[in-house]
Each structure stands twice: as C-alpha cells, then as structure tokens.
Amino acid sequence: MASPVRPRAGGELRDLEEQTPVGEIFLGALMRRQLALSLGVAATMVTALGAQPLAAWLWPAYGQIQVFSIPLPWLVLGAGSYPLLIALGLYYVRNAERIDDEFSELLDP
Numbered sequence: 001m002a003s004p005v006r007p008r009a010g011g012e013l014r015d016l017e018e019q020t021p022v023g024e025i026f027l028g029a030l031m032r033r034q035l036a037l038s039l040g041v042a043a044t045m046v047t048a049l050g051a052q053p054l055a056a057w058l059w060p061a062y063g064q065i066q067v068f069s070i071p072l073p074w075l076v077l078g079a080g081s082y083p084l085l086i087a088l089g090l091y092y093v094r095n096a097e098r099i100d101d102e103f104s105e106l107l108d109p
Contacts, residue, residue: 030103034096041092048084052077 056063056073065072 026103026106030099033099037092037095037099041088045085045088049077049081 052073056071063071063073067075
C-alpha cells in the first residue's frame, strides 16, 4: 500500500525558482489578483472623474453653479479629484501589499 503524498516544505518556492508548471500556476494566480485590483481601482477612478462632465451635461443647472466665480464642475474636477486619487492610491497600495503578503506566506516553509 502506497503512503499518501505529503506536501514538501518549501516546495512552492522551489517550484517558482525552477519555473515548474506548478510555480507558473502560483505566479499566474498572483498576477491575476493584482490585475483585478488595478483594473478595479482604474475603473473607479475613470467612473468618478467621468461622471463630473456627464453630470454637467445631463443637469445644466449643475454646470451653471459658480463658487468664487469658478464653475462648480471645474472646481470639483480641479480640487475634488486629488482627495479621490490619494484615497484610491492608499487603497491600492494596502491591498497590493496584502496580496503580496498572502503570496509570501504561501511560500514560507
């Protein structure tokens, strides 16, 4: 009777270093998770920034509002976009590091 195959300690790291098919699967999964995160952040940014001109076009009264003689849509795009970009950047960095940490924990023997 054959004994069950036990996973070897550190085998995942060796699979990556030797570029085995199993290592390619691990690396592919990591890259897919990172791609999904980056596409989600990019889609959020494009949607949020693209909604401003669309709102001004669909709701003309919004485009006519002036704050210190600056049209509100321009003010929102000019000053309001920076906090959004900073928040999205922080979200991306934290989640990318979390994904990398989980991947590193998988490889630790």
